Amino acid sequence: MLALFYIFIAVAIGVSFWQITRIMNFRSVIATDKDNETQGKIALGFLVLLYAMMIYCLIAMNVYLLPEAASVEGEHDDNLFNITFWLIGIVQFGMQFLIFYFSYKYRGNKDRKALFYADSHKLELLWTTIPAVTIVLLIGYGLWQWNNVMYVGDDENPIVIEVYSQQFRWDARYAGEDNELGLGNVNFIKGINTMGVDMTDPNAQDDKQVTELYLPKGRKILFKFRSQDVLHSAYMPHFRAQMNCVPGMVTQFAFTPKFTTEEMRQNPEVMAKTNGINKIRTAKGEEPYEFNYLLLCNKICGASHYNMQMKITVVEEADYKKWLSEQKTLAQVIK
Numbered sequence: 001m002l003a004l005f006y007i008f009i010a011v012a013i014g015v016s017f018w019q020i021t022r023i024m025n026f027r028s029v030i031a032t033d034k035d036n037e038t039q040g041k042i043a044l045g046f047l048v049l050l051y052a053m054m055i056y057c058l059i060a061m062n063v064y065l066l067p068e069a070a071s072v073e074g075e076h077d078d079n080l081f082n083i084t085f086w087l088i089g090i091v092q093f094g095m096q097f098l099i100f101y102f103s104y105k106y107r108g109n110k111d112r113k114a115l116f117y118a119d120s121h122k123l124e125l126l127w128t129t130i131p132a133v134t135i136v137l138l139i140g141y142g143l144w145q146w147n148n149v150m151y152v153g154d155d156e157n158p159i160v161i162e163v164y165s166q167q168f169r170w171d172a173r174y175a176g177e178d179n180e181l182g183l184g185n186v187n188f189i190k191g192i193n194t195m196g197v198d199m200t201d202p203n204a205q206d207d208k209q210v211t212e213l214y215l216p217k218g219r220k221i222l223f224k225f226r227s228q229d230v231l232h233s234a235y236m237p238h239f240r241a242q243m244n245c246v247p248g249m250v251t252q253f254a255f256t257p258k259f260t261t262e263e264m265r266q267n268p269e270v271m272a273k274t275n276g277i278n279k280i281r282t283a284k285g286e287e288p289y290e291f292n293y294l295l296l297c298n299k300i301c302g303a304s305h306y307n308m309q310m311k312i313t314v315v316e317e318a319d320y321k322k323w324l325s326e327q328k329t330l331a332q333v334i335k
Contacts, residue, residue, distance in 0.1 A: 033109055040107035047100035051093075063276075066237055067269035070293065070314070071255040074240030076145045084138060149241065152254045158222035161213070163295070164195045165245040166228035168304035170295055171195050172213055174324060176206025182330075186228055193334055196228070205331040208324065213295060213312040215257050216320035222254045235298035236312065238264070242298060257314045264314075265291050 069078050152158050160175040162184065173195055175181045182197050182204020189196040197204050215221055225234055227245040235242045236255075243253045264270055270291050278288045293312035297305055315323070 036108035040104035043100045043103040047096065050096060050100075054093075063273070067264075067267050067273075069238070069240050070257060070259050070264055071239040071241065072258050073145070073149050073255045074238075074258075076141075076148065077240035080138070080142060080145065083141075087134065149253045149255060152220065152222050156220045158220040158254055159216070160222050160224065162195075162224045162226065163213075163234055163245070164226050164228065165232035165234065165297065165308075167230065167302045168297075168308040170211075170234075170297075170308065170310040172210050172310070173197070173330075174208045174210065174327070176203075176208065176329065178203060178206065181224065182207050184226060189228070191334075193330075195226075197330055197334075199330065199334055205329065207330045208327040209330060209333070210327060211310070213310060214320055214323045215312060215314045216317040217257050217260050217314055219317060219320075220254055220256045223252060225251045230301050231299055232301050232308070233298035235296045236293065237296070238293050244299070260314045260316060261291075261293060261312075264293070 069075050160179055160181055162173040162175075162181050164171040164173065164184075171194060173181065173184075180203040182199075182201040184195055184197050186196045188198050193199070195209060197207065197209075199205075223234070223241075223243070225243055225245040226249075227247045229247065231247070232245040233242060234245055239255050239257070241253055241255050243251050245251065259267070265274075274289060274291050281287065281289055293314060295310040295312055297308040299305070301308065
């Protein structure tokens with residue numbers, strides 16, 4: 001492998017010297033009108049090829065995008081993405097046309113002189129003001145959305161859940177009847193108290209520790225994040241939610257689930273993706289895949305990072321309350 005690397009370096013150096021030599025030789029070559037005509041037509045051909053590739057990617061690669069956001073707050077993330085995408089797309093299509101078309105239209109010609117255009121205050125004001133206003137509006141919308149998922153008032157009566165990360169697993173802790181989580185610290189980790197909950201804290205007695213997230217549809221969920229060891233990132237792609245889990249501090253975000261797991265499984269985009277996956281799995285003789293929401297780690301946190309995930313199940317509120325009532329409290333588990 002090391003020998004292959006040295007060969008690659010030698011080839012790269014050789015190609016570089018060859019290109020430099022060619023550039024030096026070009027200084028004595030003067031392009032003719034025929035050369036300019038050819039290069040101009042090549043520019044138009046490249047424009048057509050570029051548009052064809054862009055349109056193909058927009059259509060063919062669309063299947064890799066996530067389906068509709070599964071949280072109320074995620075709708076605004078999708079809106080921001082769509083607005084930004086279309087703005088950039090329109091500018092991209094327009095600018096690429098102007099660049100390559102003008103390369104052809106104003107190709108070199110010995111009978112034509114270039115017009116020197118010093119400046120235009122109107123043009124400068126236009127191309128400065130429009131991007132500035134656009135960016136201010138997009139950033140304003142983004143800041144509003146950031147506050148929407150970061151700061152939750154008591155009047156919203158959120159369900160409080162702590163998500164605890166460590167190499168290479170997730171644990172979760174639900175606040176009890178008081179909706180207050182007990183204190184947690186790595187110094188309290190001992191035996192089955194894997195989340196380091198301070199059991200002398202009265203608020204911790206009715207907390208419930210689980211290894212799978214159950215969320216009620218239509219209720220605001222406030223997630224609190226801690227990390228035991230390194231930097232992790234709690235990523236829930238279908239809810240458009242992500243937050244770093246930082247050792248020594250608590251981070252948070254909130255969202256409101258919009259579809260149950262069963263409802264999301266009936267989503268046409270999800271069904272199409274699931275069918276595509278199962279065709280591949282069937283050909284390999286593997287068990288069929290069934291869609292589930294997942295909590296993933298989006299930081300490369302170590303050797304088993306790829307496998308650090310937790311299942312998320314969204315159900316109706318009655319089913320959620322039934323499931324939660326069946327879970328044991330920490331006071332019952334840690335005696």
